[in-house]
Amino acid sequence: MVRVQRKKISLPERVEKHISHETPRIGISQCLLGDEVRYDGGHKRDVFLTDVLAPFVEWIPVCPEVEAGLGTPREAMHLVGDPDAPRLLTIRTKVDHTATLQDFSQRRVKELRECDLDGYIFKKNSPSCGIHRVKIYSVKGHPGKQGIGIFSAAMQKAFPLLPFEEEGRLNDAPIRENFIVRIFCYRRWKNKIQGQRITRGMIVDFHARHKYLLLTHSRSHYHDLGQLVAKAGDYTPRDLANHYGTLFMDALKSKATVRKHVNVLQHLVGHFSKQLSSIERAELQETIQDYHQNFAPLAVPLTLIKHYVRILAVPYLLEQVYLNPHPKELVLRHHV
Numbered sequence: 001m002v003r004v005q006r007k008k009i010s011l012p013e014r015v016e017k018h019i020s021h022e023t024p025r026i027g028i029s030q031c032l033l034g035d036e037v038r039y040d041g042g043h044k045r046d047v048f049l050t051d052v053l054a055p056f057v058e059w060i061p062v063c064p065e066v067e068a069g070l071g072t073p074r075e076a077m078h079l080v081g082d083p084d085a086p087r088l089l090t091i092r093t094k095v096d097h098t099a100t101l102q103d104f105s106q107r108r109v110k111e112l113r114e115c116d117l118d119g120y121i122f123k124k125n126s127p128s129c130g131i132h133r134v135k136i137y138s139v140k141g142h143p144g145k146q147g148i149g150i151f152s153a154a155m156q157k158a159f160p161l162l163p164f165e166e167e168g169r170l171n172d173a174p175i176r177e178n179f180i181v182r183i184f185c186y187r188r189w190k191n192k193i194q195g196q197r198i199t200r201g202m203i204v205d206f207h208a209r210h211k212y213l214l215l216t217h218s219r220s221h222y223h224d225l226g227q228l229v230a231k232a233g234d235y236t237p238r239d240l241a242n243h244y245g246t247l248f249m250d251a252l253k254s255k256a257t258v259r260k261h262v263n264v265l266q267h268l269v270g271h272f273s274k275q276l277s278s279i280e281r282a283e284l285q286e287t288i289q290d291y292h293q294n295f296a297p298l299a300v301p302l303t304l305i306k307h308y309v310r311i312l313a314v315p316y317l318l319e320q321v322y323l324n325p326h327p328k329e330l331v332l333r334h335h336v
Contacts, residue, residue, distance in 0.1 A: 029167075030061040105150060181325045211322075228243060
């Protein structure tokens with residue numbers, strides 16, 4: 001049985017840790033939580049993860065090298081040889097730990113299937129955990145091509161729909177917002193189809209609620225998903241869910257942009273603009289233009305739109321996930 005570890009983290013009084021079926025379960029490189037499991041006996045605690053995101057997720061920490069039995073501290077290692085099948089060697093003594101990490105990875109992947117993960121955050125540049133631009137060295141010790149870590153490669157192969165990211169890239173506000181959107185969407189999707197009898201109507205309803213969120217990521221995916229839902233009767237509910245879930249998560253990989261957001265904001269306004277005065281319409285359009293020209297963050301026009309949606313009680317928009325895709329306390333849209 002996999003041990004689920006919850007870190008004891010001091011939280012602001014206004015935020016309480018709440019673990020429920022709505023809470024994403026996120027795999028994470030253990031050193032990022034402040035645990036001293038690095039090769040040098042240190043850690044790489046990430047403040048955003050431990051102090052900001054932690055109240056809203058449940059961590060499943062993993063350190064492949066320690067759990068594989070290599071100990072702490074240990075000799076530093078790097079990847080050597082073929083980027084498609086690199087060897088994991090210690091830098092000074094050239095001890096080959098490839099088989100040890102590969103065997104561990106296969107075992108841990110099987111265990112993590114039981115954890116119902118919604119995402120995974122890896123340590124950047126790690127020969128076991130990195131997923132972007134991990135250096136691959138020649139046998140003579142010269143850096144050459146780039147690849148991915150041994151454990152992270154096994155994870156990507158085993159969980160093709162799972163949102164993956166490195167902690168370093170989460171410093172980029174759009175990438176951070178996109179990853180958080182994906183993990184909460186994945187949890188919402190699984191809650192919809194797990195533990196109950198799936199119906200086509202459930203999937204149609206899910207699609208309707210995520211319409212504008214999808215449009216900020218990929219119009220082509222939104223069109224394809226709409227076509228799939230329109231032909232729901234051609235599939236069994238389970239087959240429809242499988243097709244929809246795969247395409248839905250693939251859509252969210254596409255990066256939301258300012259232009260796409262502006263397009264969606266204008267669509268939202270179209271639902272209630274006739275109910276506004278000319279002054280109110282002008283003010284709303286000004287906030288959208290300010291966002292379009294990078295004079296204001298996305299939160300500014302969204303706050304005003306959500307205000308009108310509430311006071312005018314626009315039912316269709318009240319149900320749109322786009323307006324509240326993740327906990328407001330994360331204030332992610334104040335930075336994009």
